Amino acid sequence: MFALKSGQVRKTGAIGSSLLGLSGDGFVLPRWLRRPARLAARLGQGDFSPPPFSATIASAILLASSGFYGAYVGGHMPAVVQAITARSGFAVDQIRVIGHHETSEIDVLGRLELDGWTSLIGFDADKARTRVAELPWVTDVSVRKIYPDALEVKIEERKPFxxxxxxxxxxxxxxxxxxxxxxxxxxxxxxxxxxxxxxxxxxxxxxxxxxxxxxxxxxxxxxxxxxxxxxxxxxxxxxxxxxxxxxxxxxxxxxxxxxxxxxxxxxxxxxxxxxxxxxxxxxxxxxxxERREASLKEGAKAPKASAEKRI
Incomplete structure (x- = not known):
């Protein structure tokens, strides 16, 4: 009896040590591994029961992960990020153009290439700056994001001479x-x-x-x-x-x-x-x-008239 009980105690102690993160030789698991170790021990003993709808949640996570992976491999990840963040309150809604006198604001907006659901998070300000800088009057330009939903475009223009x-x-x-x-x-x-x-x-x-x-x-x-x-x-x-x-x-x-x-x-x-x-x-x-020639002719006639009078 004593041997059986002693064995049971040793067995129970071993399990308890493993639940506490202790190994047989006294090694202690790091704190961040203790919870996963306890969960694994409970799964091994059959004491763990999954929460309700866990299968549905796991399936949704699997499908979402597969979708994100497919978008990443196919090069569609920027579009996915744009769509998600734009519908989360980050769609560009305000645009402020500063410093333009000769450049049409419509031309600037066209070079930004925005649509109704362009996300500020996924918007490439450097590429937009390059496109705006190609306008004929523009000599320098900066494009700045102002979260959550605004863009500021500051333009320096050439001076007409x-x-x-x-x-x-x-x-x-x-x-x-x-x-x-x-x-x-x-x-x-x-x-x-x-x-x-x-x-x-x-x-x-x-x-x-x-x-x-x-x-x-x-x-x-x-x-x-x-x-x-x-x-x-x-x-x-x-x-x-x-x-x-x-x-x-x-x-x-x-x-x-x-x-x-x-x-x-x-x-x-x-x-x-x-x-x-x-x-x-x-x-x-x-x-x-013509006037000078007429004047010269009149001047030439005057001496002749005077000579005729003297005769």
């Missing part, structure tokens, strides 16, 4: 001469007009020279690059000023001085040629030529 006419084409350009967009908006009609091949790349430096004389700059309708070497000024009253290839600064100063002194640019002339360093050539309009 002039309208460049080359052949029959018109384009809005930057100060460095780069073309931004074809000219099509009357909002840019007040920009300076530069004409001719090479005009876009040299316009900034030359316009800076002309703007030193505001009274002259205000009367210029077009800046014409001639043979990619020199400039002509087309004034609003139709006069063309032909500037030299070298010494344009001095020619501009002389032109302004003569206009102040004798009103040169207000006379009935077609062109002022300043290409020669030692002289100024003025071309009259056809009407002025």
């Amino acid at each position: 002039a309208i460049w006419q080359h052949g029959s084409q018109l384009a809005v350009i930057e100060e460095n001469g780069n073309v931004i967009v074809p000219f099509s908006n009357s909002r840019h009609a007040n920009l300076p007009l530069v004409i001719g091949y090479g005009a876009a790349n040299h316009a900034s430096a030359f316009l800076a020279k002309v703007r030193k004389y505001p009274e002259l700059a205000a009367r210029v309708k077009g800046y014409i690059r001639v043979s990619e070497r020199r400039w002509d000024l087309r004034l609003e009253n139709g006069i063309t000023v032909k500037l030299p290839e070298r010494g344009a600064d001095k020619a501009l100063a002389d032109l302004v001085t003569m206009d102040r002194d004798v009103g040169l640019l207000s006379r009935d002339i077609a062109a002022v040629d300043m290409r020669l360093s030692d002289r100024l050539v003025v071309q009259l309009t056809p009407e002025a030529v």
